[in-house]
Amino acid sequence: MQLGSIVSSLKAPAAETLQELSRFSALWNQDPEEQVRAFLQSEPSLTEFSSQICFYSTLEEQISELPALRLVGPILFDSEQLKLSLAQECRLWKRAFGAALNRQASAGMSDMLSFMDGLTKRLQRPITDLEDVRGAMAALREVREAEVRMDASIGPVEESFALLQKHELLFSDGNAERVDGLAYGWKNLSALVLQNQNTLVKIGPGMKADLLAAAQSFQGCVQRFCADYDRRGPGVDGVDPAEANERLQSFQAEFDQLWRKYTTYSGGEELFGLTINEYPELQRIRRELSLLSKLYSLHTAVTGSVAGYYDILWADLNIEKINAELQEFQNRIRKLPKALKEWQAFKDLKKSIDDFTETCPLLHLMANKAMLRRHWTRLSDLTSHSFQVESESFCLRNIMEAPLLKHKEDVEDVCIGAMKERDIEAKLKDVVAEWSAQTLSFATFRTRGELLLRGAETAEKISMMEDSLMVLTSLLSNRYNAPFKPSIQLWVQKLSNTSEIIEKWLSVQNLWIYLEAVFVGGDIAKQLPQISGSGWTTVRYGRGSSRTSFRGRGPRSYGRMDGAYPVSGRRQAPIPHPNP
Template sequence: EERPDEPKFPLFLMSLIVVGTDFMFKPEPDAFVEVMAKLVSSWFDTVYLTMENLMTDPALEDIVQPILKSQKHRYRLGGKGPNFQKFMDESRQALIKHPSEVVDKKGDTETRTKLEESPSNLLDRLYDELHDMFEKNGKLLNEYLKKFETIKTTFKDNLFEDKNNFLGEKSSEEYRELLEKYDTQITDLKKLMEYQPLGMYLVQLQQLTMKVTSKAEVMLDGVLQNLPGAATERMSLLLKRILTADKYFSPSCEIKTDDIHEYLQFVESIDAQMKAFDDELNNCNEMFDLMEKYGAKFSSEDKMALPMISDRLQSLHSAVDKAMEDKSMMEMFHGKILQDIGVLNERIEDVAEKATDPSLSVPGSPLAEVLDKIDILIEELEDIEKTANEYKEYENKIGVPPTEYPILDQLGPDLATKRQLRKGLAALDSRVTSWRQGLFQDLNHKEVKAAVKRETKTVACLEKKFIGNEIVAKMKEILENMRGKLRVIKALRNPSLADRHWQQINDILGVKLDLDKLTLDDLESLKAFMFEEELVAVSKQAKGEAALVALMNQIEKIWTVLEFNLQPYRDSKTVFIINKIEQVQAVLDDSLMHLATILSSGQAAEQIRDKAVCWRDKLQILSKILDEWMTLQNNWMYLESIFSGSDISSQLPTEAKMFAEVDRFWKCTMEIASKRPKVIACALRPNFLPQIIIANNQVNLILKALDAYLDTKRVVFPRFYFLSNEEVLEILGQARTPENIQPYLGKCFDGIAAIQFGTKQAKVANSNESSEVPTTDVVAVVSPENETIKLSKGCQARGSVEVWLAMLDKYVSNALKRHMKGALLDFHSRKRTEWVLIHPSQTILTISQLIWAARITEILDPNSPAAAIDCCLKAFEIKCFRDLNELLRMVCGELTAANRTTLIALITIEVHARDVVSSMVKNQVRDLKSFEWIRQLRYYWEMSGTNEDCIVQMALGRFIYGYEYLGASPRLVITPLTDKCYLCLLGALQMNLGGAPTGSSGTGKTETVKDLAKSLGVQCVMLNCSDTLDYKIMGRFFSGMSQSGAWICFDEINRIENEVLSVAAQHLICITNAKNAGLDKFLFEGKMIRLIPSCAAFITLNPGCEGRTGLPDNLKALFRPMAMVLPDCELIAEVVLYSECFQSSKILAQKLVI
């Protein structure tokens, strides 16, 4: 039996070899797996497959073959038996092709499945054991191979290393590192074992060790071969440098002045050189030591040269030390330099004498000769300066002050200036000569002027620098002469000069100019510059005429191509309208302005003036035509949509015929425009202006008749006054079908979004059955919040639409009044939480305030003692708090949208009512006549005979509730500012005046007026004012206000023009006088109209904005002003949050307004 600690000997021999740059095993481990698989398979075949199949043995034939009906059956019971040979063949082939799949216990391949299904468990077990064994030993091989990564890296580096890299210049230290590197590699490789047992493998390493070691030895040999030559070369170079330095200290060495610089430089650097010599000598010694250590071959002569070099270097050290202490040499250097400086001064004086030659500064001297002399002197001077600088440097080196050369410092700039001035004068003279002698028609005035200006600035600077210089004076003279000719040059080079202008110029000069040969010198010889003003005047006239001609040509060009921008009218393909007429109008205005400029100019020639007059007359006619055309287009588009329906045509037959004629004319005109879209050709055709004027006159007659027709409708139903003509016509056009009026109800009634029609039973044709069909009876109205108000019987949507809409208005008011009376009677018979959910919103809000006022009136009974009043008021205050809490609990529950809006509005109002009661308790109010009480908005239900009404009072004001149905609309939070505004506005209404809230944006001017109208149950029409409002629109609104009893609020009225405001003031004065007289009818704009006393006008003002007009005094007198400051936003936010059931409303409100 095998013991666990007993050593196992390897079974297989393999080698670790080098292939290219990689290390690998040979043979590979998989080869052993394949061989062993074949061996096991062969053994199995030998042992098991030599047995014969007993199923086919004749001796067992009676057992394995059945006897049926006394006969042996030809089919054996067990068949042929298993084909074990076939199974083994398949397993063997699979193992040979895919050995890892066959023996993998975790695999699920098809081959593994077949083996598991095989009856040969023994063969499977052998294969599995073989796999485990090879897998474990394979891991040992991989781990062993990783240990050779460092050797592999070193081998790659050596393999790709070029021996030529050792030929470069290297120090002894670098050679030492290379030699130690390769020597270490060889030593480490030789330590490796020749054979390494790894499990069942014995790994042979000879080939790898031999190949890697040989490469390292090659690299080591390469370094050793290069080292002797490198040492010899460095030694020779060192000796050469020592000898070169030694020559400066030789007694026979004579130093000239030119060599002083080189000598002094050498002396300065000698310390650094001597250290370098010492280091290099040490380097050579170390290199020879390395060669001896590693056995490199070198010449003994080279080795013997080292002591000689060391001796020479020691001698150089001594010579340098001696030279640095010797001062006599520096004195000798100084003497030589002084001798040479004397010679140099003589050269300077010679140049200075030549530079004073008068010919160099006189303007008339030949230029080429002067420049040659100056250039020679400058070259000589540059050589002298170079030599002087060298001497200064020598003097600095030997430690003496450098010599100064004052004359030399002056000569350089002086000669350079003379040269520059002479060249500048020559260049200027050359340029002026080219101007004077070149063709005048090629002369560019702008270039000449710019050049003269530029050169004049330069000469001015030179004149300040070189005072009295003749050359500068000459240049100034040339430029002044040329500058005096610039105006004439500009005048005669004017491209606008025509033949008639040149004839005038010839007359002035008294000679005919040949422009093709004319030069500036010719003009000077003709004394043309003496007639400067006359020539400039002719040029200005030509330029002005040319500008006018260009302007006239531009006008003609624009109108030749300008076309109307036409677009199809609606979806029509044959009818067009003019679009973007503003572009044509802008061109027309510009053209008329340019023509006026041409005609007012004194420089316009006769032919230009005649053409300008013709175009002015033509464009003025075009302006009239365009005005008439656009007026006709706007009116046609407005009337076309009206008369396209048969209803209006039947009501206005005469006007319909007139419009048909206008329509034919319009379509014919636009057809011509579409074929000839050019503006001039189309608009200025013969007789077009009279025709279009006639068409506009006809349109004006139609519009007047249409306005009269609409006035008959508006008188019946005054709310039509607040709608535009187009909106009224749309409603009238739907008169035949009342159902179609539904979308327009919101424009007439703020609180009505729809109406409900009744139904009746009608028999079905050819049947005894009946069904419900709609009737024209209006049974209810529906608010925008889906609140429904039932109407009494009798309201029928029949006949003219304005008649039954007026009837609907009365029925809704009566229904609202009836609901209020019912709610008042029902208040004490139901719980309040039930009562607020079954009645209309407006009824609940009004009756709640009425009950509140009645309760306080009852408490403040004059016959009650003061203590009882105080006690009752305190109890009522507690009840107000309790009622509010009850409403808040309802808001937090499930409600319809209309009910929720109602409750929120009710809470908003009752919060103010609660605060009023608290204030009365605090101030101990005990009298009904106390101002603390009468200044509140109070509701009462009063009966006068058979008539009963809701009365609203505030201070001295007393108003009948208007019963305008408003739906379930929200209400404004009442602040102290709101109370003051209410008091002011109702005081104005009491005096038949209007109110004028004034303040900046966001102070609640318009919202306060609208909420006050809701409180009084009155229709309030808001009109956003602008400068487009005219007196006709204002008159129409005032007429509707008087006949409907509504309120009108003109928001930002100071935007309207003063002229319109003056007319509006007269309208309001007329209405106010009628109200003061108590009339029910009065004359307004020449017509007798009704007057309902509840009508009123309000205005809002924002005086802080720019561009607003002041109100006329007669208009101001009709309104009572109320200054609106910034509201209490925190209080408003608190009440809004409180009504929406927020518990911490006060804290949240403080955060909201930060």
């Protein structure tokens, strides 16, 4: 009880001690990296960085001033380790903000040093001609434009590294040492600018005179080039595309040299305040060369691709891939400027792509597996061109040399006919295969053995014959049946005769069943003893088999059998095949 009273009495002093330490709770409740990222999103200034770093430096001092021992009633608290941990956390926070400031200041310093190094190299070049004058003037102009920005940026960068130095935030990237050369480099660049300005003033009059003489000579060069271009340039009518492409390369190289001179001289005229000479013909040729370059670059790509198509073996032809590439070429030619569409080279290129694209459906039909030798022979007769399809070296070139588009409709008809003939052949083979394996089944009649055709099965086969005859009749009326017409007619005759024979067979069979009962038993058998005793004979159905049947005045067999019968025991006989 007394111990509980003592503990209760210590709660208030202990709470006061903890409350005093709660002002440092941000050190362990928050993550420094996350806080720095949130801080950078507000694009802080150097003053705000300084405020943050100073805050944690002050906090570190406050932690160091905390007493090492604390007495709470009879209990003595040792806070030395707590102070060390809090001070370490403070340094981590301060270093996180210092690293962010170091990265920001280093990036700005690197940009400025790179800018100064580039301009220094350009301004150190000796000035010997107008091109050098233009380069020096451009560099001087850039220095003038950047002067205010550099003066406003060098100070904050130096202050940033000074702030890091003050709070002993050192980094091993070497930027703290480089900052000393920032102001010195800018000072040297300013001196170099003044030197170049004096040089330009000194050599200006001589350069101006040289410029006027060079411009006068340049005008003559431009006139000769324009006249030569109009007389034998790549855009002259009637020039072969391959030769036009060569001329384009030649004139483009010559034009590039003239254009560099034009840029130099016009820049010099602007520098010295002279009237800038315009060369409208040179500008026109520049536009034309640009358009022709687009046209003939596409022409070269198309020509190369088509030449590659021609060398593809017929057996390896991939029409879908060629179609996709041609579609891409068509899309590119549609995107060419409208000014090109009146040029003959454009029309020829478009026609080449369109003709090949139009030929692709024909190639797709001709590559069908249904195309046989007789079809290629017909194509040869139509186009007066030989197609050696069986050759291993037969390639697309051998196809494209034929006038396919001239006989487009006839070629399509032959290819479509080949596919139709393949369908006809497949259906005919199905009919032949179906009826080459059919057999007739016999049923036992009383004690006389297997004498009778089974009615249900035979009726089903007659129905199947009618279906097959309908298929054959449709094939017979198809205009593409010429290669198979004799076979179709033969099987129409076979199935028609067989169906008729079986129907008569069943009729005779039914009549025989009725008469057998009449003549074998009863009063008629007694009254006609001679007939009943001698009216039976044996009819042979096949090799080594015989059946007993009634001998009438008609023929002794029900139909002539073709060939050997299928092995089916003595219970089946093949469907009779009539004589053709």
